[in-house]
Amino acid sequence: MFKRFSLVIFNVFLLAANILQSGCSTAVFNYDRTALPDAKPWTSENFKNNPDNFQFAIIGDRTGGANVQGTFKLAMDQLNLLQPEFVINVGDIIEGYTEDRGELNEMWEGAESLTGMLQMPFFYTRGNHDVSNSMAKEVWLERHGPNYYHFVYRNVLFMVLDSEDNPRPEPPPEIKEDIKVYNRLQTEDPEAAKKMLAEFMKSEAIVAALGKPVEFPDKQRAWIEKTLAENAEVRWTFLFMHEPCWENPSESFKVIEKMLQDREYTFFAGHLHYYDYDNINNREYITMGPAGASFHHDGPGNVDHLMWVTMTEDGPQMANIALKGVFDRKGLDPSLFGAYDRKGAETGDTKKEKKK
Numbered sequence: 001m002f003k004r005f006s007l008v009i010f011n012v013f014l015l016a017a018n019i020l021q022s023g024c025s026t027a028v029f030n031y032d033r034t035a036l037p038d039a040k041p042w043t044s045e046n047f048k049n050n051p052d053n054f055q056f057a058i059i060g061d062r063t064g065g066a067n068v069q070g071t072f073k074l075a076m077d078q079l080n081l082l083q084p085e086f087v088i089n090v091g092d093i094i095e096g097y098t099e100d101r102g103e104l105n106e107m108w109e110g111a112e113s114l115t116g117m118l119q120m121p122f123f124y125t126r127g128n129h130d131v132s133n134s135m136a137k138e139v140w141l142e143r144h145g146p147n148y149y150h151f152v153y154r155n156v157l158f159m160v161l162d163s164e165d166n167p168r169p170e171p172p173p174e175i176k177e178d179i180k181v182y183n184r185l186q187t188e189d190p191e192a193a194k195k196m197l198a199e200f201m202k203s204e205a206i207v208a209a210l211g212k213p214v215e216f217p218d219k220q221r222a223w224i225e226k227t228l229a230e231n232a233e234v235r236w237t238f239l240f241m242h243e244p245c246w247e248n249p250s251e252s253f254k255v256i257e258k259m260l261q262d263r264e265y266t267f268f269a270g271h272l273h274y275y276d277y278d279n280i281n282n283r284e285y286i287t288m289g290p291a292g293a294s295f296h297h298d299g300p301g302n303v304d305h306l307m308w309v310t311m312t313e314d315g316p317q318m319a320n321i322a323l324k325g326v327f328d329r330k331g332l333d334p335s336l337f338g339a340y341d342r343k344g345a346e347t348g349d350t351k352k353e354k355k356k
Contacts, residue, residue, distance in 0.1 A: 050313060054154050057084040058240075058288060058307040060270045061092040062111070063129045065182050065197065065294030069338035071304050071323060072292035076117040078326040082308065086120050088158070090270035090288050091127025091242030095183075096136050097175050104139045126164050127242040127271065148220055150227050156311055157234040159227060161256075163243040163269070166215045182294075197294055213250035214243050221252060225259055236315060237265040244269035244287045246280060266316060268307075275301035275320070291323065 029045060057079055062072040079087055093115070094107035115122040124130075126147050131137045140147070147162040178196075185193035216224075228237070237260065245253040246267065260283075267285045273296045275289035288307065295302045304323045309316050324340035327333065 052154065053310060053312050055084050055308065055310045057082065057087045058268055058309065059087060059089050059291045060288035060305070061090070061127065061273055061290045061293035062114075063092045063095045063127075063293055064273060064290075065179065065186070067186060067292050067294065070292075071290075071339045073114055073117075074336060074339040075291045075304070075306060075323055076114050077328075078323060079306065080117070080119050081326060081328055082321075084120060084308065086123065086153075087118060088123040088160075088240055088268075089125055090240055090268055091125040091163075092129040092270065092293060093124065093127070094130055095179055096129040096132040097179060099133055099135045101135055101139060104136055105143075108139065108143055123158075123160065123240075125160050125240050125242055126162050128164055128168065131164050148223065150231075152231060152234065154311070155233075155235050157227075157231045157237040159224070159237065159239045161216070161224070161239060161241040162220060163214045163216075163241040163245060163271075165217055165220050197296070213248045214245045214253065215250045216252040216256060221255060224256055228259055228263070232263075235264070235313075236311065237263055238268065238316075239265060240268045242269060243271045244276070244285065246278060246285045247287075264315060272296065274299065275303060275305065286318075 028049065029047065059075060059079075093111040094104070096104070096107065098104060124144055126140060131140050131147070137147075147165060148160055150157060150159045152158070182193055182196055185196060231237075239260075244267075246257075249257075261281075265283060267283070268288060269286075270288045270290075272287055273290040273293045274287065276287040278285040278287075286307070289301055289303050289305050291304055291306065303320075305320050306323065308319045308321055310319075327336075
């Protein structure tokens with residue numbers, strides 16, 4: 001019996017020695033240790049593969065003058081290339097501003113045909129174009145349910161707020177037709193479209209709407225307080241809404257910030273169609289640029305992009321990816337130049353004309 005036991009122990013040690021020498025076949029990283037006993041042609045074996053880390057993507061406005069080049073569709077294709085675990089939008093997926101139920105459902109069917117291309121979940125946030133009137137709010141409720149919600153993923157709290165919850169000023173009655181004209185001009189006369197947009201952004205009604213602080217009703221604030229209390233031990237909190245309320249904070253938004261003051265959190269919004277970064281009281285507040293929506297003014301934040309977020313043990317790492325910087329293994333497709341950078345592909349004749 002003793003000899004048999006000794007033989008078993010010997011074989012176990014022999015197997016362990018062979019594994020150490022040649023590399024374990026079940027290890028994540030494996031190589032021939034006999035051939036590489038000393039110096040090695042790599043820098044480290046400390047792989048960034050913490051199982052608690054995860055990646056998700058955030059994408060900005062599609063509408064508010066959705067561009068005709070199909071930039072948002074391109075973004076869906078690129079997200080499938082990047083393979084995040086899920087995607088969150090910050091609002092404005094349809095043009096809206098109609099009270100016709102049939103038109104609204106048709107708009108949503110078009111938008112959902114795009115988000116339906118994704119191989120991972122897509123989370124919606126309500127934007128002003130999505131719920132521009134009482135009929136649009138009814139359609140949202142029928143198609144997407146609640147106007148604000150939360151979920152927890154790998155011990156991280158995601159809260160989708162509704163900056164459109166409080167009654168908004170009535171939009172100009174001509175806005176529906178103006179949007180149609182603007183979208184047509186984008187194809188027929190881009191310069192005229194740009195001029196029309198500039199005049200629209202200077203209009204009295206728009207200036208007043210942009211200058212009005214966003215108030216959060218008591219019911220939504222109570223839900224926020226309850227959700228935070230029920231998820232006090234999460235490792236981070238991400239909050240999403242359409243309008244960047246911190247730019248002109250209302251008293252109710254200040255109350256929400258106070259609720260958050262003892263935890264780690266990051267805010268994301270859209271609406272302005274221009275990327276912006278703020279650090280307020282050592283917390284990050286990020287306004288996403290567009291993903292096909294009209295450019296409202298010139299500057300470095302004028303970029304179609306998505307944000308890639310990696311949640312780590314030390315907090316989120318965030319990388320902005322310009323859509324024109326992502327293309328598939330076949331290489332850059334010239335037919336997509338319009339969607340990449342909102343310009344048409346240059347032909348040989350176009351280049352010759354420029355040289356003249």
